[in-house]
Amino acid sequence: MRIYQFLHNAFLFAASRMQAAGLEGRKEEQRLWIQVNAYRDFIMATGQVYLFEDYLAGVAPTSRPHVSTALGARPDTTSQRVMALLLKAFDETPEPEQKQSVSLLIHQVNFIADTGQLEACEDYIHNRLDYAPLAIAHFTTREEAEAWLMGPAEPPSPADILIGDEYYTAVYSREDNVRFMSRDYVIEPYIEELAAEGIPPTAPAFETRAEAEECLKSHPASPFDFVSIAGEHYLAVHHKRLNRHTLHPVASTLTQWEEQKRVVEREEARYAAMNTEGEDEES
Structure with a gap:
């Protein structure tokens, strides 16, 4: 479960910077820090935590995190402004543990960009309060959903799915191969x-x-x-x-x-x- 701890540490770092910006009246920076954590929310809501973990394993270690070339193809976007903020924070943060958190926040954006999900993520960021709670798959019956969850492939996790008209949360743990679902009253x-x-x-x-x-x-x-x-x-x-x-x-x-x-x-x-x-x- 180390990936969840890393995500949580990075979340806390961004939240502390957001709070500081708000207290000091830097409203635009505060808004961007709020959006920083929305990338984490998108990764988790779409069940991509383990995919992100695999992505991190393939990133070559460097003294300064790289920036996905996919960001340059879409000028003046939320993601570009967020990336500029994170690179500045990385350069200004001396503590190694905090630098690791900023690096992870940068790679959250890179992961979404490199997997072609920038448009979907920015739509999620800007409209998630107006949309229905996100579900990643639909099944007609519980049996169909269980066959998908218990199949040989790693299912997205944790993520909401629909069985008929009802929401369920599907959970998979890579570490011990535990798989289950429960009704979600969302x-x-x-x-x-x-x-x-x-x-x-x-x-x-x-x-x-x-x-x-x-x-x-x-x-x-x-x-x-x-x-x-x-x-x-x-x-x-x-x-x-x-x-x-x-x-x-x-x-x-x-x-x-x-x-x-x-x-x-x-x-x-x-x-x-x-x-x-x-x-x-x-x-």
């Missing part, structure tokens, strides 16, 4: 918030799901739209990366979400009680 807060704002009375109405899906092909949700199917309200969610929609029944989804929140609350209370008991025994 879309439910969106449904709760949007439903609380009110479902438009003019929401498009359809008799069947097939009719709704056919219409959404020509008029994609942006990225969320309410529709009515056979008298029941659904939230249509557009997954741009997968070029598809999921449809979430509002009433039953909110009921399940309330139950899930109660489960989490009970678990947190039980955990807090266990910690309190442990502290009492120590005292």
